[in-house]
Amino acid sequence: MNSTDINPSSRLWKLAFTYKTLMIFSCLFSIFSVITSFIPFIAIYFIVCEIILSISHQIELNSELIISYGWLAFMAAALAIVFNFLALCLSHIVAFKTLYNLKYNFIRYLSCLPLGFHTNHSSGELRKIVDDDIEKIEQFIAHQLPDMIGSFASPVVILVILAIFDWRLGLATLLPIILAYIVLISGYRRKDIKTNQQELQKKLIEMSHASVEYIRGITVIKAFNQTFFSFKRFNDAIKAYQFYCLKFIYCFKYHMAFFILLLNSIYLFIVPVVIFLISDTDNYANFILSAIFYLIFSLGLPAPFFKLIYVTQGFQKTVKSVQNMDEVLNVPPLSEPKEGLKVESYDIQFDNVCFSYHDEQVSNTTESNNALNHISFTAKQGEITALVGLSGSGKSTISLLIPRFFDPDEGHITIGHVDLKQMTSGYLLSLVSFVFQDVFLFKQSVINNIRIGKPDATIDEVIAVAKTAQCHEFIEKLPNGYDSIIGSDGIHLSGGEMQRLAIARALLKNSPILILDEATSFADPENESKIQLAMKALMKNKTVIMIAHRLSTIRDANKIIVLDKGNIAESGTHEQLFSNKRTYYKMWQYYQQTLDWQMHHSDMSSQTMMSK
Structure with a gap:
C-alpha cells in the first residue's frame, strides 16, 4: 500500500494523529486533568497546615479559609473529571473514525490481493487482524493514548511539586521511584522475556487458527465421536499458549513484584530522612508540615506510575497489532494498468x-x-x-x-x-x-x-x-x-x-x-x-x-x-x-466400468427389495 514503509511505532502515532486537531485537544485536556488532579493534595496540605498552626499558636481556627480550601479541592477534583471526560470524548471520535477507515481499507485491500495470498494465509489469521488487531488500535486511540499523555505528564507535575516544599524530602520521595523503574527496565531488557513474549504472540495466533478450524469442522468431529481433548491440534494450541503465558509471567514475576513493592513503600524512604533531618532544622513547624505533606502525597504517587506501566504495555501490544496489519498491507497486489485494453473476441x-x-521465497523450484x-x-x-x-x-x-x-x-x-x-x-x-x-x-x-x-x-x-x-x-x-x-x-x-x-x-x-x-x-x-x-x-x-x-x-x-x-x-x-x-x-474404460458396477448394484438392490 506504500504507506506502511515506516516502522510500526511511527505508523501507530501517524494513525493516532490522522485527525490532528481533535487529537491535540484530547491530549491537552488529558494534561489539564492530570494537573488539576494534584490540586486536592495541595489543598489538603494547606488545610492541615492551618489546623496545626492554629493548635500550636493557640489561635482561633480560620474556618472560612479551611472551607475555601475544601471547595478548592472539590472543584479541582470535579474539574479533573470534566477534563478527562472531554479528552475521552474527543479521542473516541478520532478512534471511531480511524477504526472505520482502517477496517474499510483493509477489507478492500484484501479483495485486491491475489488468491494465492488467501490460500497461504488462514481465515483465522485474517480474522484476528480485523477483529482483534485493528480493534486494539481503536482502543489505544480512544483510551490508552490520552492516558499515556496524562501518565507522562504526571511525573513532570510530581517533580515540580516535590521540589517546591523541601528538595531533600523530594529526593527521598523520588529515590524509590527511580529504583522501581531500574528494576522494571532490567526485566524488560532480559533476552528470555523478549523471546517468550514473541512466542506468546505466535501461540495466540496459532490458537486462533485452531479454534476457527475446530468450529468449522465441528460436524466432522461430532460424526467421528471426537471430543475437545481428542481434537489434537486445538488442544495442543491451547496448551502451548498456556505454557508460554506462564513462562512469560514467571520470568517477570520478581521484577514486577519489586516494582510494586517499591512504589507502595515510598513513605518508608521518607520517614528515615525526616528523622535524620529533624534535629538540624531551624523551623521545626514548617519542616513537620512539609514532612506531613510528603507522607500524604506519597500515598497518591503509585497510581499514576502504575497507569504509566499499563499504558506502556498497551502501546507495545498495539505496535505489534499495527505490525500484523501492515504485514498484509505490504503484500503487493497484482499489478495492472490504470487504463487497460479491451478485447473484441473471446478466444x-x-x-x-x-x-x-x-x-515466491522458495528456491530451487523444479518442474x-x-x-x-x-x-x-x-x-x-x-x-x-x-x-x-x-x-x-x-x-x-x-x-x-x-x-x-x-x-x-x-x-x-x-x-x-x-x-x-x-x-x-x-x-x-x-x-x-x-x-x-x-x-x-x-x-x-x-x-x-x-x-x-x-x-x-x-x-x-x-x-x-x-x-x-x-x-x-x-x-x-x-x-x-x-x-x-x-x-x-x-x-x-x-x-x-x-x-x-x-x-x-x-x-x-x-x-x-x-x-x-x-x-x-x-x-x-x-x-x-x-x-x-x-x-x-x-x-x-x-x-x-x-x-x-x-x-x-x-x-x-x-x-x-x-x-x-x-x-x-x-x-x-x-x-x-x-x-x-x-x-x-x-x-473412459474405467468410467464405463464404474457405471456398469453402479447399474449392477442397483439391479441387485431392486431384486432384493422385490423378494422381500
Whole structure:
C-alpha cells in the first residue's frame, strides 16, 4: 500500500494523529486533568497546615479559609473529571473514525490481493487482524493514548511539586521511584522475556487458527465421536499458549513484584530522612508540615506510575497489532494498468504456461513441483473446451489462472490476443462467470445470493434464471420464497440445490466466458438432464472451459484436453481421443466400468427389495 514503509511505532502515532486537531485537544485536556488532579493534595496540605498552626499558636481556627480550601479541592477534583471526560470524548471520535477507515481499507485491500495470498494465509489469521488487531488500535486511540499523555505528564507535575516544599524530602520521595523503574527496565531488557513474549504472540495466533478450524469442522468431529481433548491440534494450541503465558509471567514475576513493592513503600524512604533531618532544622513547624505533606502525597504517587506501566504495555501490544496489519498491507497486489485494453473476441490462449503454488521465497523450484508445465492450447469462442484428468493434474489450476487469481511463473495467457496483465482486474472479471465445485452462499436472502451475478437485476430476471437453472421450484417452497435467509431459521440447502443457485448466478451475469468446475457434480439424475439443456442455452456463442470427472458430460465438447501431472497428455474430440487408445481411452474404460458396477448394484438392490 506504500504507506506502511515506516516502522510500526511511527505508523501507530501517524494513525493516532490522522485527525490532528481533535487529537491535540484530547491530549491537552488529558494534561489539564492530570494537573488539576494534584490540586486536592495541595489543598489538603494547606488545610492541615492551618489546623496545626492554629493548635500550636493557640489561635482561633480560620474556618472560612479551611472551607475555601475544601471547595478548592472539590472543584479541582470535579474539574479533573470534566477534563478527562472531554479528552475521552474527543479521542473516541478520532478512534471511531480511524477504526472505520482502517477496517474499510483493509477489507478492500484484501479483495485486491491475489488468491494465492488467501490460500497461504488462514481465515483465522485474517480474522484476528480485523477483529482483534485493528480493534486494539481503536482502543489505544480512544483510551490508552490520552492516558499515556496524562501518565507522562504526571511525573513532570510530581517533580515540580516535590521540589517546591523541601528538595531533600523530594529526593527521598523520588529515590524509590527511580529504583522501581531500574528494576522494571532490567526485566524488560532480559533476552528470555523478549523471546517468550514473541512466542506468546505466535501461540495466540496459532490458537486462533485452531479454534476457527475446530468450529468449522465441528460436524466432522461430532460424526467421528471426537471430543475437545481428542481434537489434537486445538488442544495442543491451547496448551502451548498456556505454557508460554506462564513462562512469560514467571520470568517477570520478581521484577514486577519489586516494582510494586517499591512504589507502595515510598513513605518508608521518607520517614528515615525526616528523622535524620529533624534535629538540624531551624523551623521545626514548617519542616513537620512539609514532612506531613510528603507522607500524604506519597500515598497518591503509585497510581499514576502504575497507569504509566499499563499504558506502556498497551502501546507495545498495539505496535505489534499495527505490525500484523501492515504485514498484509505490504503484500503487493497484482499489478495492472490504470487504463487497460479491451478485447473484441473471446478466444483464450495459453502460451507455454508454467505455474507453481510454492511461495515466491522458495528456491530451487523444479518442474516436478509445478502444478502446470509448459501448457499451450487455445479455447475458441463459441466452443466447449473440456479439461479432464486425475485429481491434482492441473484442471482447476487452469481455471484459476484465466481470471488471474494467480499469475503464471512463465508464459502468457491472452483473451482475444490481449494479455491478461494488460487488462484491469474489474474488466477481466466482468468477462468471466464461474460455477465452482465448492459453492459458497452468503447468509443473505436467496435473491441477493443470485444477484451477486448482477446486483441491479430485477426480480423478473432473477426468477427467469432460477427457472432455467431448475431452482424456482425449491425456492418457492422455502418459508419466505426468494426472501428467505440462507442459514437462518433452519433454512439449509442440499449440495445440489446450492450448485443450482451457483448456476443461476452465472446465468444472470451472462459473461462471454464461462468456467464450469464440476458444475453438475451434486445434481441428481432427474435434474441433470434439465441443467444440461440450460447449459446449452447458456453456452451459446461463449468461450466455455468445462472441468468434469463424469466423462459423459463432456462427450460433445469441441475439444477435450487430457492433463496428467501438470502436462497435456493429449487433446482432441471424444472420437479422436477414443481412437488413439491412450490416456483418455483408459479413463473412459474405467468410467464405463464404474457405471456398469453402479447399474449392477442397483439391479441387485431392486431384486432384493422385490423378494422381500
